[in-house]
Amino acid sequence: MFNSNKQNMASEDKQPTGSGSIVSSSTVMIGNIESNDLLRIEGKVNGDILKAPRVIVGSKGEIHGNITCGQLDVEGTIHGNIACKSKVICKSTAKITGEVKAADLKVEAGALINGKISIGSQAGAVVEKK
Secondary structure (H helix, E strand, O other), X not given: OOXXXXXXXXXXXXXXXXXXXXXXXXXXXEOOEEOOOOEXXXXXXXXXXXXXXXXXXXXXXXXXXXXXXXXXXXXXXXXXOEEEEEEEEEOOOOEEEOOEEEEEEEEOOOOEXXXXXXXXXXXXXXXXXX
């Protein structure tokens, strides 16, 4: 039971194994965040996300700071630069102001991105070196 995740953890793109952490819609968090698990933002964060395998910004989520992560799913608002090892997925309600660097980018109709975008394996590799 406890050893079932060892093979998955050995893969290069580690997926979060636990339930993760949630910043709820009624929460304002001030400061930087580091996580080894899924991070879901439904409230407001004033600070950088320095490390997380996957970050989900919900439709009411708002981040004022830079994000460095493995994968990013955005439905809410981000004011800051994004450096993502694998992919950034922008849902139709996403609003991003800042530079986006990722190996892959998916943008649904209606999403807004205002800033420089760098996509490709070299952009994702820059994130790994940090």
